[in-house]
Amino acid sequence: MARYPDMTEYVHGHCFRTMTNVGWLGRGTAFDTRPTSPQFRQALLELVARIRVNVTPGFRQCDLCGAGPGIEVPFEGGTIVLGNAELHFRGWRGFSFAAPDLIYHYVAEHGYRPPKPFMEDVLEMAPRYRVPKGASNFTRNYDDLSEYVNFTIDDNRTRVNIGWLGLGSTFDTGETSPEFRRALLELIDLRGVCTMRGWRQCEFCDGYEVAVPYATARHGRLLLGNQEVHVPGANGVIYAATNLVYHYVVAHGYRPPAQFVEAVLVAAAQPGWDDEAVGPLPW
Numbered sequence: 001m002a003r004y005p006d007m008t009e010y011v012h013g014h015c016f017r018t019m020t021n022v023g024w025l026g027r028g029t030a031f032d033t034r035p036t037s038p039q040f041r042q043a044l045l046e047l048v049a050r051i052r053v054n055v056t057p058g059f060r061q062c063d064l065c066g067a068g069p070g071i072e073v074p075f076e077g078g079t080i081v082l083g084n085a086e087l088h089f090r091g092w093r094g095f096s097f098a099a100p101d102l103i104y105h106y107v108a109e110h111g112y113r114p115p116k117p118f119m120e121d122v123l124e125m126a127p128r129y130r131v132p133k134g135a136s137n138f139t140r141n142y143d144d145l146s147e148y149v150n151f152t153i154d155d156n157r158t159r160v161n162i163g164w165l166g167l168g169s170t171f172d173t174g175e176t177s178p179e180f181r182r183a184l185l186e187l188i189d190l191r192g193v194c195t196m197r198g199w200r201q202c203e204f205c206d207g208y209e210v211a212v213p214y215a216t217a218r219h220g221r222l223l224l225g226n227q228e229v230h231v232p233g234a235n236g237v238i239y240a241a242t243n244l245v246y247h248y249v250v251a252h253g254y255r256p257p258a259q260f261v262e263a264v265l266v267a268a269a270q271p272g273w274d275d276e277a278v279g280p281l282p283w
């Protein structure tokens with residue numbers, strides 16, 4: 001696994017913001033081993049379990065003890081597996097931290113004591129992630145394939161939700177093909193509908209503006225969170241997704257239902273776009 005000294009600048013990944021590395025340990029890394037409190041360890045475990053960024057298809061091993069790949073940790077009556085994600089969060093003091101999820105294992109099993117600003121922010125922030133945020137237009141979350149209600153659209157089509165994720169959501173994770181990702185981004189760029197005045201934010205990234213690199217967009221990047229994309233599927237069903245769905249796929253390892261993936265590939269491959277197929281949508 002990559003190693004970076006604590007409190008250096010985090011530079012890889014999808015982020016456009018400045019983040020600070022913590023806990024990227026490897027064999028031979030010297031680190032502080034003064035004890036940490038049980039409260040800190042519990043708070044860290046909560047954050048690591050709830051915020052999972054840059055999820056990879058495979059699991060990593062612990063470089064220090066060889067445990068894994070994938071380290072199981074009991075959490076809230078179940079088990080979480082560490083070794084395939086990062087923890088990103090913004091603290092109170094201006095730092096945005098980026099740590100491997102294995103940081104919890106390093107602290108709990110190897111006595112690693114992270115830098116003080118990180119420990120303080122973990123204790124401060126963990127409670128904020130305990131309850132899903134309230135339902136406003138911009139933070140409402142829906143189960144995949146549930147009935148679409150975000151905008152009232154007066155026709156008799158069946159519309160179902162895709163990718164309206166948030167902290168309380170359970171969702172499938174796993175690999176998605178580059179063709180699907182490319183097709184999805186293309187539809188989002190060309191076929192955005194239901195524009196909102198505000199921006200839906202990614203709850204996993206805690207309120208940052210979400211932008212993705214996109215060559216043909218202005219300034220070379222596409223801002224996500226204020227539009228939807230409606231994709232006609234088989235049997236007359238229309239899949240209605242927030243355009244943040246692309247970010248959830250790329251940054252958080254979300255794997256949408258297979259029928260949506262199929263519909264996106266088919267729609268993007270068509271030479272034109274049949275407006276009639278998706279109904280009278282507000283732009």
Ligand SMILES: [Zn+2]
Binds near residue numbers: 062065105109110
């Ligand atoms: Zn270990």
Ligand SMILES: [Zn+2]
Binds near residue numbers: 202204
């Ligand atoms: Zn995010």
